[in-house]
Amino acid sequence: MTVGVGLIGAGVISAHYLGNLTTFPDLQVRFVADIDLDRAKARADEFGVPAFGTVEQLLADDGIQIVVNLTLPSAHAEVDLAILAAGKHVWSEKPIATTVEDARRVLDAAEQAGLRVAVAPDTVLGAGLQTAFRAIADGRIGKPQTATTMVLNPGPDRWHPAPEFLFQPGGGPLLDLGPYYLSTLVTVFGSVVRVSAVGSIARPQRVVESGPRAGTTFAVEVPTHSALLLEFEGGASAQATFSFQSAIPRAGFVEITGTDGAIVLPDPNMFEGASELWTTESWKGVTGQDKPVPEVIEAVGATAGRGLGVLELARAIRAGVPERASGALAAHVLDVMLAAETAAASGTSVAVSSRVRAPEPLPADWNPAERTLA
Numbered sequence: 001m002t003v004g005v006g007l008i009g010a011g012v013i014s015a016h017y018l019g020n021l022t023t024f025p026d027l028q029v030r031f032v033a034d035i036d037l038d039r040a041k042a043r044a045d046e047f048g049v050p051a052f053g054t055v056e057q058l059l060a061d062d063g064i065q066i067v068v069n070l071t072l073p074s075a076h077a078e079v080d081l082a083i084l085a086a087g088k089h090v091w092s093e094k095p096i097a098t099t100v101e102d103a104r105r106v107l108d109a110a111e112q113a114g115l116r117v118a119v120a121p122d123t124v125l126g127a128g129l130q131t132a133f134r135a136i137a138d139g140r141i142g143k144p145q146t147a148t149t150m151v152l153n154p155g156p157d158r159w160h161p162a163p164e165f166l167f168q169p170g171g172g173p174l175l176d177l178g179p180y181y182l183s184t185l186v187t188v189f190g191s192v193v194r195v196s197a198v199g200s201i202a203r204p205q206r207v208v209e210s211g212p213r214a215g216t217t218f219a220v221e222v223p224t225h226s227a228l229l230l231e232f233e234g235g236a237s238a239q240a241t242f243s244f245q246s247a248i249p250r251a252g253f254v255e256i257t258g259t260d261g262a263i264v265l266p267d268p269n270m271f272e273g274a275s276e277l278w279t280t281e282s283w284k285g286v287t288g289q290d291k292p293v294p295e296v297i298e299a300v301g302a303t304a305g306r307g308l309g310v311l312e313l314a315r316a317i318r319a320g321v322p323e324r325a326s327g328a329l330a331a332h333v334l335d336v337m338l339a340a341e342t343a344a345a346s347g348t349s350v351a352v353s354s355r356v357r358a359p360e361p362l363p364a365d366w367n368p369a370e371r372t373l374a
């Protein structure tokens, strides 16, 4: 039996999800809901989903076991709690919530109801990062010790038709892009125990630059540049920069150095991409002005895109095993991001108390296109 899926929030990212979820043989997408019914109908029609309507109508469908929550960060917790109250499992877009308390309420409600909450990013399940994780787990760089990550761009006011939420609490480059980079680092190094940070706002107002509302001015409420220093349990450390105020586009910069080598990971906001492995081998025979050459590790695994995590959750529920993109991992990442905001505002380093176990790498032959659920 396939697992029935409903989707709430028919905005920009829903097209990516529906394009993939409707092709996975283990899932059946049954319903699209939104507070804007025209939007829900348009997406349902576009992707051949049989029904659309309100959130209440979606939650009344007994054939739906997992609800995909693609609403705005400020609504994630409230919508998750309604999904759980209806007896259904949750896949939520990131961040899990905008406060530590709300994230806790969601996880507690799930535990009490015996239901699951899994949270984006599912890029960590994609072929690119999974191949890098397997190389690290195989000891190719020795013991991982330090990391440098960076993502810079001018900001989503350039391309998003309703970008305000990305400049309000729950947004900013830290909470919008941080989950991709920090979930990657936590998967490699384990829990973060302490954070220092600085943050700044370059321009207090921005203008919507694309779509029907182009020209609309709005206020920037959170830092648009955040630079973090992270300390992990076990002593590893990382620096991470997130910026919506750079004219230089730099996406996907993640380098991890270990005792025996270093690895450049593919973009953690993507599902594919090769890794570069640098070891003493890369420097063999290099003299004078010669350049060392890394080993390129081509990605092996699933590249299907957003929605992979929904499928992994469905298969994990049926198998009775933990899902990999867990709510606990997302809640820890939120703790880290909010600790960084506190650190930047107070000029102190801030301890992070939550702990999480890094998920196991996916088997290289894990295949979304296969029908596995009888």
Ligand SMILES: NC(=O)c1ccc[n+]([C@@H]2O[C@H](COP(=O)([O-])OP(=O)(O)OC[C@H]3O[C@@H](n4cnc5c(N)ncnc54)[C@H](O)[C@@H]3O)[C@@H](O)[C@H]2O)c1
Binding pocket: 008, 009, 010, 011, 012, 013, 014, 033, 034, 035, 036, 039, 055, 070, 071, 072, 073, 075, 079, 093, 094, 095, 162, 176
């Ligand atoms: N846009 C992207 O490229 C992108 C990429 C990755 C993740 N995300 C995440 O996906 C989520 C949605 O982003 P988006 O860009 O699609 O936003 P969006 O504004 O385009 O769409 C959000 C949709 O949710 C609906 N909505 C809001 N509150 C609701 C509620 N309480 N009940 C029902 N519907 C509700 C809105 O009407 C809207 O149609 C965010 O958490 C964002 O961080 C977006």
